[in-house]
Amino acid sequence: MAERSDEVKLLGMWASPFSRRIEIALTLKGVPFEFSEQDITNKSPLLLLSNPVHKKIPVLLHNGKPISESLVILEYIDDTWQNNPILPQDPYERATARFWAKFVDEQIYVSAMKVVGKIGEERDAVVEATRDLLKSLEKELVGKDFLGGKSLGFVDIVATLVAFWLMRTEEIVGVKVVPVEMFPEIHRWVKNLLELGVIKKCYPSRR
Structure with a gap:
């Protein structure tokens, strides 16, 4: 330690x-x-x-x-630093958390990156592909305050990429990748994140 x-x-x-x-x-x-x-x-x-x-x-x-x-x-x-653990202690739950973290980085992020710089039908196709991936995250959030369960955890920290970076990218490219009517659970989760002191302290301010 x-x-x-x-x-x-x-x-x-x-x-x-x-x-x-x-x-x-x-x-x-x-x-x-x-x-x-x-x-x-x-x-x-x-x-x-x-x-x-x-x-x-x-x-x-x-x-x-x-x-x-x-x-x-x-x-x-x-x-x-073993206080305030971010990964679950149970081996199965730890493996599941690692799975979702890799899914965010290797699937959602990679797909969302392609939205930037695309226009017209090409952009529409990439947005649709990204939304298909986000639907899995949406389902995972049903009945949960956080992806880690009742408190901020490993997957939540990784998925702040979706909560902040992807949603800010929407403002730049001018298209809603994560519309609230399609992803109410993700938007509820983002609201929960923004109520946490640690997130408020580390939330990237606009420059």
Whole structure:
């Protein structure tokens, strides 16, 4: 178990949903950390040294040791600071949480990224494909306050990508990817998120 004297530094970017995940987890755990804003168009020597394989944010530096990739970092945080656990203790529930986290990153995010830059029928097709994926998340939320159940958990932290990044993308591209009439459970979940102090503290402000 980590001690309060540990040095924790996060290499991230204010607008990155992957970076924000780590901020949420550290804040939830009450872990003091230094945030180092990175310019992804002019990558710093520290970022390149800390993540030589992918050369991407976020990177967590814990006592000088780098951990890369947001899902890996979240699990590392949960293993290191064991108060306020974000992953379930039950092995089956943990596996299920990992499944949904991968689904958000490898299916929903990948599909939603294609919406940006598309126009006309091509964009309509991508929006429809993204909505089909979101329907699975919508069903998973029925009868729950959060994807983690009654409290904020691993999947909720990962899926803030949908709650904040995707819904802000709607404003940029001018099309509603997650309309409330089609996804009432997702919108209810977002409302629940915004009532949490940890989310309010880490919610990305407009610049």
